[in-house]
Amino acid sequence: MVRLTEEEKRMLAGEEGEAKRVALGKIIELAEILGAEELVPVTKAHLCCGSTASPADFPDGYLDSPETLAKGYDDWQTLRKCGGLDPKEFHEFNRGTFVLDDVHCTDSFGWEWTQQTKAFFDNNMAILKAASDHGVIVGSTCAPYLAGWVPTMGEVVVTTESSNVLYCNSVLGARCNGGGGITTFCAAICGRTPKWGLHLPENRHGTHVFHMACDLSTKQRWDVLGFAVGQRLAPNAIPVICGDFPKADTTLLKSFFTALATASGCEMCLIVGTSPEAQTYEMAMGGHAPVAEFTITDHDLDVHIDALCHPVSGPVDFLQIGCPNMTAHEMLQIARYMEGRKVKEGVRFCVYTNVAQYAMAKESGIIEKIEKTGAKVLTSGCILRTINLARGAKGIGLSAGKLTICSKSEQTVPVYYGTDEEVCDAAVSGWWEVKRHA
Amino acid sequence: MRKGLVLQARGAKGPAVEGYALVCPNSILGWNGLDVRTGEIIEEGHIHKGESIKGKILVMPCSRGSIAWSDYFDDCSRNGTGPIGFVFTKMDSKCGTAVFVTKIPCVADFPEGVDPCSLIHDGDLIRVDGDAGTVEVLEPAGVEISV
Structure with missing residues (x-):
């Protein structure tokens, strides 16, 4: 009652x-x-x-x-x-x-x-x-x-x-x-x-402890960490991420959480030193012993990069970055990376953000810089939500594990996975060169 | 023998329903895990890929993936391709919403160490009593060998 x-x-x-x-x-x-x-x-x-x-x-x-x-x-x-x-x-x-x-x-x-x-x-x-x-x-x-x-x-x-x-x-x-x-x-x-x-406060403590013994310096590493952690989680677990790694900002963590939510039903993840309720390991665990402990190595991350990406190099004509939606600062990095380059004719390359970040990026001249290369800045969705967006594509390149996995089940054409920069390169060349990592 | 086995947990939604169990120890992915027109599991690598949830009692540890998880069961339900009951090892927010939208009987929150995903087998005829909070194996699937 x-x-x-x-x-x-x-x-x-x-x-x-x-x-x-x-x-x-x-x-x-x-x-x-x-x-x-x-x-x-x-x-x-x-x-x-x-x-x-x-x-x-x-x-x-x-x-x-x-x-x-x-x-x-x-x-x-x-x-x-x-x-x-x-x-x-x-x-x-x-x-x-x-x-x-x-x-x-x-x-x-x-x-x-x-x-x-x-x-x-x-x-x-x-x-x-x-x-x-x-x-x-x-x-x-x-x-x-x-x-x-x-x-x-x-x-x-x-x-x-x-x-x-x-x-x-x-x-x-x-x-x-x-x-x-x-x-x-x-x-x-x-x-x-x-x-x-x-x-309820009594439910907000760590259950599964993950020790990081891997490089976590890039957005892609955090993206695949979401899969590596998510696939090891028990139902309703709260993972605790600990170890000696560089402080992660919003850009890295939003990628991590998107992948983690795709790979598991996880709704809370305590990052020691970052989460307000996990400034220390002891604080994260709240007096509870770990249900299980794991160590994540570079190999554990690399296998996910390889598994996500279509295995055979080939042409691509639809590319998207911006899952979750990009900040204006992320878009600035893309504008800088693409400076002086052009998206290949016949290739469609889009960068997704939201209307608030779009407005700031527009004021800052970033939208103009990106679109001068032939790319398009879009808002309010992604390849999964914007209906008809990738219709007719013969090869797709993405930089988010979530989009890649879900697109594979919707599309019959090859779906490639890489970093934002690799997606940019493929937009310029019209070709995805597969690199093996593991 | 598992015939007559009764598991006691929490009744989340009544009344009682009888049907065949489809056990998914790794749940079902919340985005594109189900073809809502047919009720078929389409998730790559799923142990029941190609099988339908229509008319079954789903036995799962919890939800997995997108918040849209409950929407897929809602769509199946509207299309007449949904399950007739749920058994969840542990209730979570997405499972709760799935029960809320489909309005089918559910038993959840089993005691520590009681795992319905291993105690109930695929094809078992079971009775899920969402008022009493019990799951009973009426007729185990296949032939059982007593040791």
């Missing part, structure tokens, strides 16, 4: 409106499934708000069917995500919750480069307009912490992005459980979520 506060009882009685009444009822139902005893206020929410259209809806690449364009719009997602709530009764998300949107199925600024249609783009923009009319801040990103959505230590948040769950818990010390799109939507309406799991 879930204990409710007086305010929650009033909400459940409909005194704060029909939308909150229905949504809170669903959050209570979720709490009972999870085994939670009470609820907790949510001050930040991050959730998908664009069209609910997915690549599976377009097997032939035709985007403009009336059913697709109608999807998720007239009801503004309530029928799908908060069944039982009359769309006419849903006017806004909880006012005390900062709601930012996740990635969606188009670029935020155009439709031609992404091989979409104006009707499809306009439809998605209308859906996002409906979101902002309901109080959503439109940042359209998988990395909301790069767009001003930055919780403090102990703050309770909900999100539809698994790498963001890890970032919030592990780097910021915020309190976050994963969940899913539907429960996150309901939590953002009523401003409550079950108090459970990683909200």
